[in-house]
Amino acid sequence: MSSAVATIEVGTSGFSFKDWIGPFYPPGTPAGRLLEYYARHFPVVEINTTYYGIPKAKTFEGMAEQVPEDFGFYLKVHQEVTHGRENPEASITQLYEAAAPLKERGLLRGFLAQFPYSFHRDPDNRRYLARLADLWGEREPLFVEFRHASWLRPEVYQALEERGLGYVNVDLPALGQLPGPSAVVTNGTGYFRFHGRNAEHWWEGDGQKRYDYDYSTGELQEWMARLRPAVEKAGRVIIFMNNCFLGQAARNARMLQDLFAELA
Numbered sequence: 001m002s003s004a005v006a007t008i009e010v011g012t013s014g015f016s017f018k019d020w021i022g023p024f025y026p027p028g029t030p031a032g033r034l035l036e037y038y039a040r041h042f043p044v045v046e047i048n049t050t051y052y053g054i055p056k057a058k059t060f061e062g063m064a065e066q067v068p069e070d071f072g073f074y075l076k077v078h079q080e081v082t083h084g085r086e087n088p089e090a091s092i093t094q095l096y097e098a099a100a101p102l103k104e105r106g107l108l109r110g111f112l113a114q115f116p117y118s119f120h121r122d123p124d125n126r127r128y129l130a131r132l133a134d135l136w137g138e139r140e141p142l143f144v145e146f147r148h149a150s151w152l153r154p155e156v157y158q159a160l161e162e163r164g165l166g167y168v169n170v171d172l173p174a175l176g177q178l179p180g181p182s183a184v185v186t187n188g189t190g191y192f193r194f195h196g197r198n199a200e201h202w203w204e205g206d207g208q209k210r211y212d213y214d215y216s217t218g219e220l221q222e223w224m225a226r227l228r229p230a231v232e233k234a235g236r237v238i239i240f241m242n243n244c245f246l247g248q249a250a251r252n253a254r255m256l257q258d259l260f261a262e263l264a
Contacts, residue, residue, distance in 0.1 A: 006190070006231045009072065010256045011044035012249040013193065013242035023247030036066040042253060044072040046112065046193075046240045051076045054095050061101040072109040073102050074143075074238070082115045085128060089135050096139060103140070109238075110141040110189070112168065117178070121150035133163040143168050143191045149177040161186040168192070169230070171223070173199035181223075183230040189238065190230030194252065196243035212245040215252045220259060 015038040021027060025037055038045065049055070063073070080091040095111075102108040113132070119125055129144070136142050143166035146152075160167050166187040171194040172178045183190065196213025230237050239256060241249035 006234045007236045008231065008239070008260055009042075009044045009236070010239045010241075010253045010260070011042040011046065012038075012244065012253050013046040013240045014048050014244055014249075015045050016049075017244055017247070019245065020247040020250060024250040032062075033066070035063055039067040039071055041250075043070065044074065044109070044238055044240075046074045046076065046242075048076045048242075050095060051079050051114070054078055054091070054098055057098050057101055060099050064101050064105050064107055067107065069106065071107055072238075073099075073107050074110050074112055074240075075099060075108070076112045076114060077142075081132070082113050082119070088132060092135060108140055110143055110166070111139070112143050112145060112191075114145040114168075115147060117147040117176075119146065120148050121153070121156065129165075130163070133165055136165075141166050141187055141189065143187075143189075145170065145193065146179060147172075149179045152179055152182065157184050157186055166191050170195060171197070173197045173202050175199055175202055178202075181226055183226050183228070185230050185234045188234060189236045190227075190234040192227070192230075192237070192239040194239070194241045194243065196248075208245050211243045212248070213243045214248045215241075215243070215255070217255060217259075220252065220256055224259060224263065 016031070016034050021029065025034060029037055035045070075095065078091040078095060080086065081088040099108055141164070144160065145168035157167060164187055166189055167184045169182045169184055169190070169192045170179055171181060171192070174180070194215065196211050196215070198210060198213045201209035201212070227237065241253045241256075243249050243252065
């Protein structure tokens with residue numbers, strides 16, 4: 001598989017973790033310079049803290065100052081958009097305005113909307129998704145992650161494509177109605193998130209336990225063939241490791257980079 005077909009970028013879902021000091025960041029790295037170090041190793045980052053609270057523009061301005069001009073940010077929309085779903089427009093506007101420093105520097109690549117497992121494919125939720133697409137308008141691309149397998153249908157992919165929404169492919173434990181592996185591209189960019197396969201703690205564990213998983217080289221190699229359709233169809237493929245406990249995401253992201261380098 002040649003990476004010349006598409007630009008392939010690998011990063012992690014977040015960068016500011018105390019337990020990455022040692023496993024990834026050199027001891028003594030100041031908290032305010034973590035992103036600067038991260039950006040030397042990865043070309044993209046997914047910001048997940050925006051799901052819990054929307055920071056001031058000054059926060060994003062500080063991030064922009066630590067990365068090269070060809071770096072890319074993907075921001076997770078606030079939980080009001082995906083879980084509350086009462087007043088998504090206000091939340092969308094607030095986040096987009098706060099992210100202005102990234103947009104002005106050409107660093108803002110897109111947004112992630114991660115819906116919960118309880119968000120099944122039913123008429124009400126389909127209508128909400130259509131409403132969200134209308135609210136989103138002409139902003140940077142919005143990528144949608146479903147946690148329920150009822151959405152894994154060709155007609156869903158077609159509807160996303162018609163509305164300009166991206167589809168998020170996932171690696172998850174093989175449990176219940178969690179989605180299985182896929183390589184769907186609906187808006188020109190292949191988006192992949194690796195959450196780990198910690199089946200034992202997925203339903204009942206806290207955030208740390210749920211995402212405590214270290215991919216083996218063999219497990220990552222399995223994805224090389226799966227990724228082929230996306231690499232051949234998309235102009236860009238981005239992959240984020242979300243198994244962030246103890247720096248495992250950064251380690252696995254580097255392993256993926258090495259695998260792609262071998263295939264180039």
